[in-house]
Amino acid sequence: MKRSFLKKLGLAIMGISLFLAAYFAAYAGKAITVKGSDTMLILGQRWAEIYMNQNPGVTIQVTGGGSGVGIAALINGSTDICEASRSMKSSEIDKLKERFNTIGVEIPVARDGLSIYLNAENKISELTLDQLRDIYTGKTTNWKDLGGEDTKIVLYGRENSSGTYSYFKDNVLQGLDFAAQTQTLPGTGAIVNAVSKDKFGIGYGGAAYAKAVKYSKVKKDATTPGYEPTLENIKNGKYPISRYLYWYLRNKPTGEIKKFVDFVLSPQGQEIVTKVGYFPVK
Amino acid sequence: MKRLGTLEKNLQAKPLGFKKRFRLSEFLIEKAIFISSFFAILGVILIFLFVFREALPIFTNPEVTKEASLRLFFSTTIWQPISDNPRYGLIPIIVGTLKVVVVALFFSVPISVAAAIYTSEFAPLRAKEYIKPVVELLAGIPSVVLGFFALMVMASFFHGIFHSTMRLNALNAGVALSFAIIPVVYSIAEDSLNAVPRSIKEASLALGANRWQTAFRVSLSVAMPGVLAGVILGLGRAVGETMIVLMASGNASILSGNIFDSVRTMSATIAAELGEVVHGSAHYNVLFFIGASLFIFTLFINSLAHLTVTRLQRKLAGKI
Numbered sequence: 001m002k003r004s005f006l007k008k009l010g011l012a013i014m015g016i017s018l019f020l021a022a023y024f025a026a027y028a029g030k031a032i033t034v035k036g037s038d039t040m041l042i043l044g045q046r047w048a049e050i051y052m053n054q055n056p057g058v059t060i061q062v063t064g065g066g067s068g069v070g071i072a073a074l075i076n077g078s079t080d081i082c083e084a085s086r087s088m089k090s091s092e093i094d095k096l097k098e099r100f101n102t103i104g105v106e107i108p109v110a111r112d113g114l115s116i117y118l119n120a121e122n123k124i125s126e127l128t129l130d131q132l133r134d135i136y137t138g139k140t141t142n143w144k145d146l147g148g149e150d151t152k153i154v155l156y157g158r159e160n161s162s163g164t165y166s167y168f169k170d171n172v173l174q175g176l177d178f179a180a181q182t183q184t185l186p187g188t189g190a191i192v193n194a195v196s197k198d199k200f201g202i203g204y205g206g207a208a209y210a211k212a213v214k215y216s217k218v219k220k221d222a223t224t225p226g227y228e229p230t231l232e233n234i235k236n237g238k239y240p241i242s243r244y245l246y247w248y249l250r251n252k253p254t255g256e257i258k259k260f261v262d263f264v265l266s267p268q269g270q271e272i273v274t275k276v277g278y279f280p281v282k
Numbered sequence: 283m284k285r286l287g288t289l290e291k292n293l294q295a296k297p298l299g300f301k302k303r304f305r306l307s308e309f310l311i312e313k314a315i316f317i318s319s320f321f322a323i324l325g326v327i328l329i330f331l332f333v334f335r336e337a338l339p340i341f342t343n344p345e346v347t348k349e350a351s352l353r354l355f356f357s358t359t360i361w362q363p364i365s366d367n368p369r370y371g372l373i374p375i376i377v378g379t380l381k382v383v384v385v386a387l388f389f390s391v392p393i394s395v396a397a398a399i400y401t402s403e404f405a406p407l408r409a410k411e412y413i414k415p416v417v418e419l420l421a422g423i424p425s426v427v428l429g430f431f432a433l434m435v436m437a438s439f440f441h442g443i444f445h446s447t448m449r450l451n452a453l454n455a456g457v458a459l460s461f462a463i464i465p466v467v468y469s470i471a472e473d474s475l476n477a478v479p480r481s482i483k484e485a486s487l488a489l490g491a492n493r494w495q496t497a498f499r500v501s502l503s504v505a506m507p508g509v510l511a512g513v514i515l516g517l518g519r520a521v522g523e524t525m526i527v528l529m530a531s532g533n534a535s536i537l538s539g540n541i542f543d544s545v546r547t548m549s550a551t552i553a554a555e556l557g558e559v560v561h562g563s564a565h566y567n568v569l570f571f572i573g574a575s576l577f578i579f580t581l582f583i584n585s586l587a588h589l590t591v592t593r594l595q596r597k598l599a600g601k602i
Binding site (some may be wrong): 038065066068069091121146151152154155159160163175177178180182183184185186190193196198199200 | 360361362363364365366367374433434437438445448449450528532533534535536537544546554555557558560567
């Protein structure tokens with residue numbers, strides 16, 4: 001190659017990288033970072049999209065990774081807002097205190113009915129909490145023990161960085177371990193996709209993701225009726241596994257972040273919650 | 283002694299120790315290149331040291347050893363790090379990696395070696411010019427795309443044929459992985475076959491063997507170390523491949539010999555769990571230990587492949 005061409009190419013590359021660096025530096029300064037729960041990811045993205053449309057000067061970056069990842073990012077300072085589908089553990093709050101001398105600010109922004117997904121062709125349509133626990137700890141392995149066909153139950157779950165995983169483990173499994181056969185998929189969407197393609201699959205996740213699968217009615221025990229995760233059932237407490245979805249910040253919000261938080265808690269923000277498929281916080 | 287004139291002096295045999303003229307620019311460039319290569323090697327060494335340092339508490343820290351030690355890794359068959367009773371059984375994860383790699387090699391090695399034999403021995407010249415770049419194009423497919431394809435399309439395809447209990451299983455991940463390995467094995471096998479001296483092939487043909495026999499019994503035998511090196515490199519690549527197995531294998535830490543069961547591999551475990559792990563905890567150390575094992579294994583594999591290829595080259599050059 002000619003030397004003059006190489007020289008021009010080198011200068012061009014340097015110029016482009018400098019430009020990109022300057023662009024990102026300017027960009028990053030004004031961006032609000034939101035990181036965390038995969039369950040809340042579409043919610044966060046929708047809020048960010050609509051807020052950015054209404055406020056053109058602001059940039060909001062939303063990423064997933066799981067509630068655990070979001071909380072870890074909050075603790076090591078790499079995000080402004082952390083989305084979490086579970087509450088922070090005391091060990092995490094201690095770490096936050098150690099690093100930033102604050103116990104953080106917890107803002108419930110929505111509610112979710114942790115849904116159990118079943119394939120649309122599955123004959124079973126309701127399960128009690130005890131049955132769910134037996135299924136996911138591996139005690140019950142065949143659908144026929146629940147009144148269905150004589151086939152093995154295929155378990156789908158989340159990775160252990162997920163807030164949904166933690167919530168399910170604490171509240172449904174009551175601290176017991178998931179069965180080794182639980183296939184761990186990287187997000188609620190992946191679980192829904194897997195259950196929709198697998199006639200004998202069962203999965204769990206946020207209420208907003210269900211497409212082409214059906215919700216299983218959940219009963220507190222064998223004597224009470226089963227309820228689907230709908231708005232009224234969550235509001236009146238009849239659906240047994242509902243939870244708050246949180247935003248965590250290091251300090252009380254100020255400036256642009258405060259405006260964003262106010263937007264999210266406003267009637268418009270809560271309407272977006274309903275549209276996405278979750279339930280408003282009030 | 284006869285006094286030497288200029289001509290005689292110039293014609294005298296001189297020992298080969300020419301003194302180079304010292305040029306500053308050359309000196310600087312030499313040193314700059316040396317420093318660049320030094321940084322590359324330094325980078326690898328530092329990564330090595332960092333990974334091992336983070337894995338070291340498993341051997342040295344008594345608090346960590348209570349939960350996770352070499353003995354504990356192999357005394358349980360359950361991988362359950364997040365729990366009231368954390369268990370770090372590495373056996374299902376290692377077996378999972380092996381299963382996927384075996385399936386991948388089973389599919390990719392016959393295909394790539396056959397393709398290499400075809401392109402180097404039988405293909406017409408024009409075809410050779412097209413086939414090799416196209417196979418190498420396969421190497422350019424990002425692994426996340428292969429993983430996505432396996433998750434969405436291949437899993438349903440295999441499920442439709444075999445009706446296995448689990449849709450995402452070792453077979454699915456293994457076949458997807460074989461797409462990633464085929465270019466690696468093919469390239470090296472083909473280069474080795476091409477390096478077989480024509481004189482050997484011509485001698486075989488002259489002695490009455492047909493092209494088929496020459497290709498399989500003569501060329502392949504001579505090039506076998508190179509082909510093996512290709513397979514070994516493919517093996518190394520398969521063990522380290524993360525994204526494909528993360529998406530296509532189901533990630534359930536099941537210990538079984540059935541390829542229709544979901545598997546959890548070492549690389550996918552690290553990728554999935556490192557994001558949330560508490561820095562400095564036993565879980566963290568165990569994940570780095572897995573990473574260090576993968577590092578050592580691939581280092582060993584690559585050295586083996588390199589040695590095999592060098593041996594082949596020396597053999598063909600007549601030095602062995």
